[in-house]
Amino acid sequence: MSIRGKACIAGIYEHPTRKADGLSLAQIHAEVARGALADAGLSKDDVDGYFCAGDAPGLGPMNMVEYLNLKPRHVDSTDTGGSSYVLAVGHAAAAIALGKCSVALITLAGRPRAAGQSQVRPAPGATADAPFEAPFNPVIATMYGAAANRHMHEFGTTSEQLAWIKVAASHHAQHNPHAMLRNVVTVEDVLNSPMVADPLHRLDCCVISDGGGAIVLVAPEVARSLKRPVVSIRGAGEAIKHSAGGRIDLTYSGAVWSGPRAFEEAGVRPSDIQYASIYDSFTITVLMTLEDLGFCAKGQGGRFVADGNLISGHGKLPFNTDGGGLCNNHPGNRGGMTKVLEAVRQLRGEAHPAVQVPNCALALAHGTGGSLGTRHGSATVILERQ
Amino acid sequence: MSQTPAPSANPEIQPYFEALRDGKLLIKACTQCRQPHFYPRAGCPFCFSDTTEWLESRGTGTIYAYSVLQAAKDLPVLAYVTLDEGPTLMTSIVDSPPSALSNGAAVRLVVRPGADGALAPMFTLI
Numbered sequence: 001m002s003i004r005g006k007a008c009i010a011g012i013y014e015h016p017t018r019k020a021d022g023l024s025l026a027q028i029h030a031e032v033a034r035g036a037l038a039d040a041g042l043s044k045d046d047v048d049g050y051f052c053a054g055d056a057p058g059l060g061p062m063n064m065v066e067y068l069n070l071k072p073r074h075v076d077s078t079d080t081g082g083s084s085y086v087l088a089v090g091h092a093a094a095a096i097a098l099g100k101c102s103v104a105l106i107t108l109a110g111r112p113r114a115a116g117q118s119q120v121r122p123a124p125g126a127t128a129d130a131p132f133e134a135p136f137n138p139v140i141a142t143m144y145g146a147a148a149n150r151h152m153h154e155f156g157t158t159s160e161q162l163a164w165i166k167v168a169a170s171h172h173a174q175h176n177p178h179a180m181l182r183n184v185v186t187v188e189d190v191l192n193s194p195m196v197a198d199p200l201h202r203l204d205c206c207v208i209s210d211g212g213g214a215i216v217l218v219a220p221e222v223a224r225s226l227k228r229p230v231v232s233i234r235g236a237g238e239a240i241k242h243s244a245g246g247r248i249d250l251t252y253s254g255a256v257w258s259g260p261r262a263f264e265e266a267g268v269r270p271s272d273i274q275y276a277s278i279y280d281s282f283t284i285t286v287l288m289t290l291e292d293l294g295f296c297a298k299g300q301g302g303r304f305v306a307d308g309n310l311i312s313g314h315g316k317l318p319f320n321t322d323g324g325g326l327c328n329n330h331p332g333n334r335g336g337m338t339k340v341l342e343a344v345r346q347l348r349g350e351a352h353p354a355v356q357v358p359n360c361a362l363a364l365a366h367g368t369g370g371s372l373g374t375r376h377g378s379a380t381v382i383l384e385r386q
Numbered sequence: 387m388s389q390t391p392a393p394s395a396n397p398e399i400q401p402y403f404e405a406l407r408d409g410k411l412l413i414k415a416c417t418q419c420r421q422p423h424f425y426p427r428a429g430c431p432f433c434f435s436d437t438t439e440w441l442e443s444r445g446t447g448t449i450y451a452y453s454v455l456q457a458a459k460d461l462p463v464l465a466y467v468t469l470d471e472g473p474t475l476m477t478s479i480v481d482s483p484p485s486a487l488s489n490g491a492a493v494r495l496v497v498r499p500g501a502d503g504a505l506a507p508m509f510t511l512i
Contacts, residue, residue: 128398128425128427129425131396131399131425131502131504132424132425132475132476133476134500134501134502134504135478135499135500135501135502135504135506136462136464136476136477136478136500136501136506136508137461137462137464137478137500137501138464138476139455139464141453141455142453142454142455142464143453143464144453145453145454145455145464146451146452146453146464146465146466147451148453149451149452149453149489150450150451150466150489153451153489194456195456196455196456196457197453197454197455197456198453198454198456199453200453243425243474243476244431245421245423245424245427245431245432245473246413246422246423246424246425246472246473246474246475247473247474248450248466248474248475250450250451250466373466373476374476
């Protein structure tokens, strides 16, 4: 059984705030839910499936279901970090395909800036791995820095090549009035920005922002009854990559598994994809993911992203045309939601005209949540305009 | 902030911490498939047998990857070291200037208190 063509994205909403002073976490969840339902032309009482992740305040989905006063017959609060919302699209599509629900709502909200929290993630609970990692103070930047260090060592990837990813994102962000960083930057700007965790510079790192977003998925017959372009889920794949008993290889991500699963279900190839939203916690995340998804051969990511190949209207693979996590936002340190939202805008023809891919009919969104240096969730979805 | 219990409170890994007090690094090997693994578990993560035994590492290996946090250059460098026995582990490089580090460089074990206060296996350039 496949989810191909069995569910559609009918509504999306991205919260405009980037610093949510005066808004509670639950309130942001509600505002994005309201926005996505309005976009779809549906009401709260149409929702019979609710999907959230670890950012939702409370015990799994229960407290938010109560706050929103929903009455779902299907819930899922699988947390794979920032990839959760891409993963949730696949799970919601599966639930709809099985008839477990017909209108699925996915919400994300975060307010680390308003709460005065740093980018350092809170320590996990009593996990088996913690005693073997906590002594070494593994902050996110150094773990991704180590992954970049090894990729450079094995494949000759350069800082200039990584910088091109930020350059492309900045070209797109200049057209997004909500983006935190709207200035177009050059390769030299990236290389001249302060080193954070070598070889990653400050401009190799994503922004920290508040905000959120929501997605409404529906059964195809519901989608066709709504006055919105129909965006169908064509394939989805997921995976968890981890330290594998000490057989650590930092040069690839879980996308090597989630990508082929999504492509197989969709019945398409990477060369068919017209637009890609790629999780961009750091530039190295994008470069590695593009290789792992098969957009280029392993080790060739540096050459692939160079010279503006990711810039819409210029290169072969337009990516993150909202500016992505590198320039636009990264709500609650969880960037998977916004990856799906911009892919839907592209398929609807609702991206900014300066970055809209002409006749965009097939798009991919990918999330990487957790750490490339320890364990991460990986989720890939392939979306199609009907 | 962390809810992680004191290492000694976890019987599954208590010998690991006792060995660190003697300056030794213990890893685990499966009694069935013989493959070594890290971090240590009571059961084998490869063949899924439920019997593993402690194995003292020679304490030598090579740097697999590393990254220097520029805002904290005086702190130990985050690194991954591949032990001569096979497994790669997250660790810190100490007593070696960051500029002297390179992938593949030979290192040896030194036991130091980690950021969480517990003794931890760190490495220094040979």
